[in-house]
Amino acid sequence: DGGITQSPKYLFRKEGQNVTLSCEQNLNHDAMYWYRQDPGQGLRLIYYSQIVNDFQKGDIAEGYSVSREKKESFPLTVTSAQKNPTAFYLCASSSGGVAFTGELFFGEGSRLTVL
Amino acid sequence: DAKTTQPPSMDCAEGRAANLPCNHSTISGNEYVYWYRQIHSQGPQYIIHGLKNNETNEMASLIITEDRKSSTLILPHATLRDTAVYYCIVWYLQGAQKLVFGQGTRLTINP
Numbered sequence: 452d453g454g455i456t457q458s459p460k461y462l463f464r465k466e467g468q469n470v471t472l473s474c475e476q477n478l479n480h481d482a483m484y485w486y487r488q489d490p491g492q493g494l495r496l497i498y499y500s501q502i503v504n505d506f507q508k509g510d511i512a513e514g515y516s517v518s519r520e521k522k523e524s525f526p527l528t529v530t531s532a533q534k535n536p537t538a539f540y541l542c543a544s545s546s547g548g549v550a551f552t553g554e555l556f557f558g559e560g561s562r563l564t565v566l
Numbered sequence: 567d568a569k570t571t572q573p574p575s576m577d578c579a580e581g582r583a584a585n586l587p588c589n590h591s592t593i594s595g596n597e598y599v600y601w602y603r604q605i606h607s608q609g610p611q612y613i614i615h616g617l618k619n620n621e622t623n624e625m626a627s628l629i630i631t632e633d634r635k636s637s638t639l640i641l642p643h644a645t646l647r648d649t650a651v652y653y654c655i656v657w658y659l660q661g662a663q664k665l666v667f668g669q670g671t672r673l674t675i676n677p
Contacts, residue, residue, distance in 0.1 A: 455609075484664065493653065494610070494667040509664065541609050553600055553657060555665060557609025 453478045457542050457558035464565050470529045472561045474542035481547030483525035484555065487511060488539040497540075500525055501547050529563065537565045570654045575672040584641040586671050588654030591635045597658045599630060600665065601639045603650040610653065610667070613639065644675045 455476045464470050474483065482501045486494040496509030500519040514533025519525055525544075529536045539562050543555040571589040578584040590599065600615040614621055614628045616637075621628045627640040641648050653670040 486667070493669045496664055496666065499664050510666075539607070543609070553598060553615055553665065554612045555602075555610070557611070560607070560609055 455542060455544055455556055455558035457540075457561050460559065460561060462561060462563045464563070466565055467531045469531060470536070470563060472527045472529070472540055472542075472563070474525045474527065474558060475523055476525075476544040476556075477523060478544055478556060479522070480544035480556070481522070482545045482551065483519065484543040484545075485509075485515070485517065485525070485527045486541040486543065488541060488560075494541060497527065536563060538563060570656055570668055572652075572654050572668065572671045574669065575674070577674050577676055578641075578644050580646060580675050580677050581643055584644040584648065584673060584675070586639040586641075586652050586654075586673060587636065588639070589636045590654070590656045593634050593656050594658070595634075597656050599628065599637050600655040600657060601626070601628065602653045602655065602665075602667070603648075604653070604670070605647075605650045613652075646675050646677065649673060649675045 458473045484499040485497040487497055488494050495511050497515050498506055498509055498517045500506035503522050506517050506519050514530055516528045539560050541557055541560045543557045545555045598615050598617050601613040602610040604610040613625050614623055616628045630637045651670040651672050653667050655665055
């Protein structure tokens, strides 16, 4: 079945460590996204990529980095510069370019806790 | 992007129709209305979207007022599994291909 896979589902790290969250999709989608969600809040966009080897900052990109070397993969690194990294992270993908409909497909999320 | 206003929470009895309102008074002519929902601790799920005509699919109906300043998502026969946070998003399809989520409405379906 096609879909988006995020890993790990739960992650604990010490303060000051960099962490990389994985996001893989087999939907042949051009566009991929990373969102952050804090308890009781809506989703906030961190980074998005509309095509391989290209990505743009979202609303809260500081302290995060991404890469898009392959169409299927869009890993997110939470760096030590992120002041409050404990959150629920969601990856999504969609068809891009002229085929874009606004329908995003989300993964099940990764819950990061920094101790 | 146009802003949306949704009630923070609503209740509905199981088996009844759930009507979720959304105000988007600053919407422009080429902006679509999208609805997503998020069941606890899962990724959001697309429900429906529309421009100015009413839309219906297997999940829900979307009613957009003639002046397009507000819309209503209708779940015709709510079940307990419809308990979720529902997000109304207004967005220009030809612009930057990203969705901006607000706070949404927490819908609770009661048995």
